[in-house]
Amino acid sequence: MLLLFSFLPERASKYALDVDTVFLVIFWLSFIAFVLVVGAMLAFMFKYRARKGDEEPGEYITHNNLIEITWTVVPAIGIFAIFFLSLNAYKKIKWPEEVALRVNVTARQWGWQAEYPDGKKLITGTLKEEKAITPEDFQPLLYVPAGEPVEVILTSQDVIHSFYVPDFRAKYDAVPGRYTKLWFQATKPGKYPLYCAEYCGDWHSRMPALVVALKPKEWERFQKIDASTFNNSLASMPVDSLLAILRLPDEEFSKFVGEQKKAMAALPLHKRGEMIYQRLCASCHTTDGSKSIGPTFKGLYGKTENLADGSTVKVDENYLRESILDPNAKIVAGFQAVMPPFQGQLSEEEIQALIEFIKTLK
Ligand code: HEC
Ligand SMILES: [Cu+2]
Incomplete structure (x- = not known):
């Protein structure tokens, strides 16, 4: 029985077993009902099949108390069981204990x-x-x-x-x-x-x-990292690198975070922009002149862009800013309006960093 369900992912949360229990109980009850109904149907088809020379109409049966009570009560018990199991799981899923x-x-x-x-x-x-x-x-x-x-x-x-x-x-x-x-x-x-x-x-x-x-211990460390250091450098790290940092010995950890903080403060704006680009924009924009889902950033600043509505616009800081925050305000000719708006997601500083980065791509 468990083998059949080895395709379910591992249960890694407190209420996972409650959810699986509801699922498995419904599954097996349905399975049993299916076997009983289809099995009886096949057996009766065989037993009461039309035979040669048998022209009489079948016996007229109005009811059978025992069978009817059984097929009402047994499924009802099953359905109540499903109800209480579901209620139990629902309560656990819906209302958390004290949230940390x-x-x-x-x-x-x-x-x-x-x-x-x-x-x-x-x-x-x-x-x-x-x-x-x-x-x-x-x-x-x-x-x-x-x-x-x-x-x-x-x-x-x-x-x-x-x-x-x-x-x-x-x-x-x-x-x-x-x-x-x-x-x-x-x-x-x-x-x-x-x-x-x-x-x-x-x-x-x-x-x-x-x-x-x-x-x-790692969580304690994670909380110790201040938000700006985290957002500017650690947030874009691969998981394993960040985990390795969180597992450093105390002294090395503090030293690393301190250094990271200093390095970030000293980093030129366009370098910071490049890091943001790698994380959020590189999937759609190239820096080498080739076309991707969006236009390339190479040579973008200062050029005259053709828009989908036939007009043109000179690419300056304001156009870049608008294109990042509200990309659908002006659509570039030859591209689809699939860029997500970054309004509310990037700070002013991050936008400036991106613009400075785009400016370096001559
Ligand atoms: C899902 C793909 C996608 C992502 C991610 C994306 N863009 Fe875009 N971007 C586009 C497309 C497509 C266009 C062209 C259509 C339009 O103007 O909206 C575009 C247009 C632009 C333009 C105008 C370019 C021009 O030639 O005039 C700028 C500037 C821009 N994006 C910046 C960014 C920045 C900065 C990021 C990352 C913070 C980013 N985009 C992330 C798809 C994307
Ligand atoms: Cu979705």
Whole structure:
């Protein structure tokens, strides 16, 4: 029986077993009912088949109390069992215990953004088109403490998406213009894939991300990193590198964070822009002059751009700023309006950094 279900992902949250129990009970009850009904049907078809020379109409039976009571009471017990199991699972899924961490998560076409109470921010970018998804494409969205209840407050910038972590059996819609909530408690440290489970457009399958459950010590470290250092450098690191940092001995850890902070402060604006570009824009814009999903950034600044409505515009800082925050205000000729707006996602400083970076690409 368990073998049949080895295709289910591991159960890594507190209520995962409750969800699976409801699923498996419904599955096996349905299976038994199917065997009984279809089995009886086949047996009766054989037993009461038309025989040669038998022209009499069948016996006229009005009812049978024993059989009727049995086939009412037995399924009713099954249905009540499903009801109470579901109620139990629903209560656990719906109402968290005391929440240790609340994070805001915003979905958009096509990616996620997480914002922590202290200002830490993680953004996953749209994946390149026409390429099978590999494990590296799962970018970290949430770092959470293992063994503690975490609440996610969801919303969407555009259409309905759905936040889905199969290993946690946790799934909830992210709806534009409203907040929805979901909680989970990872039972052990690890990396858990996160998918969008709502068909939200062409690239719906291209917004994979990761929830990373940390050990208590690592979580303590994570909280110690200040938001600006994290956002400017550590947020775009691959998961394993960040985990390695969180596992450093105390002294080395403090030293690393301090150095990172200094390095960031000393980094020229356009360099910071390049880092943001790598993380959020490189999937659609090249810097070498070749065309991708969006126009190349090479030679963009200062040129005269042809727009889809036939007009032209001189590319200056204001045009670049508008193109980043509200890309649909002016559509470049020959391209589709698929760029997500970065309004509300990038700080003024980050926008300036991006513009400075684009300016360096002559
Ligand atoms: C999903 C793909 C996608 C992503 C991600 C994306 N863009 Fe775009 N971008 C486009 C497309 C397509 C266009 C052309 C259509 C339009 O003007 O909206 C465009 C246009 C632009 C333009 C105007 C270019 C021109 O030639 O006039 C700028 C500037 C720009 N994007 C900047 C950015 C920056 C900065 C980022 C990262 C923060 C980014 N884009 C992320 C797809 C994308
Ligand atoms: Cu989606």
